[in-house]
Amino acid sequence: xxxxxxxxxxxxxxxxxxxxxxxxxxxxxxxxxxxxxxxxxxxxxxxxxxxxxxxxxxxxxxxxxxxxxxxxxxxxxxxxxxxxxxxxxxxxxxxxxxxxxxxxxxxxxxxxxxxxxxxxxxxxxxxxxxxxxxxxxxxxxxxxxxxxxxxxxxxxxxxxxxxxxxxxxxxxxxxxxx
Amino acid sequence: xxxxxxxxxxxxxxxxxxxxxxxxxxxxxxxxxxxxxxxxxxxxxxxxxxxxxxxxxxxxxxxxxxxxxxxxxxxxxxxxxxxxxxxxxxxxxxxxxxxxxxxxxxxxxxxxxxxxxxxxxxxxxxxxxxxxxxxxxxxxxxxxxxxxxxxxxxxxxxxxxxxxxxxxxxxxxxxxxxxxxxxxxxxxxxxxxxxxxxxxxxxxxxxxxxxxx
Numbered sequence: 001x002x003x004x005x006x007x008x009x010x011x012x013x014x015x016x017x018x019x020x021x022x023x024x025x026x027x028x029x030x031x032x033x034x035x036x037x038x039x040x041x042x043x044x045x046x047x048x049x050x051x052x053x054x055x056x057x058x059x060x061x062x063x064x065x066x067x068x069x070x071x072x073x074x075x076x077x078x079x080x081x082x083x084x085x086x087x088x089x090x091x092x093x094x095x096x097x098x099x100x101x102x103x104x105x106x107x108x109x110x111x112x113x114x115x116x117x118x119x120x121x122x123x124x125x126x127x128x129x130x131x132x133x134x135x136x137x138x139x140x141x142x143x144x145x146x147x148x149x150x151x152x153x154x155x156x157x158x159x160x161x162x163x164x165x166x167x168x169x170x171x172x173x174x175x176x177x178x
Numbered sequence: 179x180x181x182x183x184x185x186x187x188x189x190x191x192x193x194x195x196x197x198x199x200x201x202x203x204x205x206x207x208x209x210x211x212x213x214x215x216x217x218x219x220x221x222x223x224x225x226x227x228x229x230x231x232x233x234x235x236x237x238x239x240x241x242x243x244x245x246x247x248x249x250x251x252x253x254x255x256x257x258x259x260x261x262x263x264x265x266x267x268x269x270x271x272x273x274x275x276x277x278x279x280x281x282x283x284x285x286x287x288x289x290x291x292x293x294x295x296x297x298x299x300x301x302x303x304x305x306x307x308x309x310x311x312x313x314x315x316x317x318x319x320x321x322x323x324x325x326x327x328x329x330x331x332x333x334x335x336x337x338x339x340x341x342x343x344x345x346x347x348x349x350x351x352x353x354x355x356x357x358x359x360x361x362x363x364x365x366x367x368x369x370x371x372x373x374x375x376x377x378x379x380x381x382x383x384x385x386x387x388x389x390x391x
Contacts, residue, residue, distance in 0.1 A: 024185060031181055063391070066330055087390065
């Protein structure tokens with residue numbers, strides 16, 4: 001189970017407002033998220049991962065005042081998780097072999113991919129709804145023109161034209177941003 | 179302890195957190211340290227006997243303008259670095275404004291007196307102790323900020339220590355103005371800045387050790 005950003009943030013804010021049930025739900029939902037985060041970066045250290053998850057949960061709870069309600073929950077959470085991991089490596093000092101460097105590199109790539117995802121969402125939001133839906137359906141969700149037309153309740157040629165115009169607008173926008 | 183028990187224990191005490199909790203906590207640490215610094219000045223150095231007259235002179239406000247603007251920038255940077263996702267710091271270049279303004283005022287003042295007096299302007303009466311006093315007066319404020327950080331979550335410890343030191347140095351210098359009778363801009367630019375810089379350096383060196391959590 002992976003809870004999404006909006007739900008986690010809602011629980012987080014509930015906890016900040018003093019709602020114990022929200023806080024408990026948040027902490028419970030974070031366990032699998034953090035386990036996945038650490039497992040992707042540290043291979044085969046079940047105990048270490050459990051310790052880190054618990055330490056991170058304590059930090060999330062005791063230092064929750066540092067969460068800015070105006071900003072993303074994920075960014076805050078993973079900054080803490082990363083800090084705890086680096087601190088853990090530092091504490092182990094040189095006795096920790098760098099295992100699974102490939103995994104770490106892949107994992108860092110994953111992070112880049114998710115921030116790229118955020119960029120794409122930001123760019124698509126700037127387009128008219130019809131164009132961004134068409135692009136999302138055909139280029140991101142991998143549907144065919146026919147399937148996309150059915151899902152978005154548009155004509156097939158409408159989908160094609162929207163994708164074409166949308167991509168052109170995006171290209172122009174990106175060139176303008178550079 | 180297994181994770182479920184841990185979560186139950188944590189979620190048992192959920193006190194509401196006010197919106198500006200980070201700023202408030204830093205402000206309390208800063209103010210508490212400031213009170214101690216102020217007491218040290220009153221006790222060990224004494225306030226400038228001509229303070230009433232000095233306040234009416236522009237040089238007092240030049241000094242305060244310099245140290246207070248540095249102190250505000252440094253405190254804002256510290257507040258950002260107190261959060262794990264601290265963001266960007268391009269705006270810190272704004273701190274060049276007070277420094278460059280002071281350079282301009284210093285050059286202007288120098289142009290108005292014969293070069294033979296420049297050395298006297300630069301060294302004043304207290305150059306040999308000014309920087310160390312500013313540095314020492316920053317220590318209680320730095321201590322106050324360390325207390326604030328105990329509930330905060332910096333992830334860039336060296337930077338956070340450095341800006342905390344800079345904040346402590348700037349506000350220590352601000353309070354030191356209540357004692358210090360010096361009036362020239364190049365004096366402030368050199369010896370105050372040196373003391374504030376030392377405080378920032380010490381903060382950056384100690385940060386990784388003292389701010390760990």
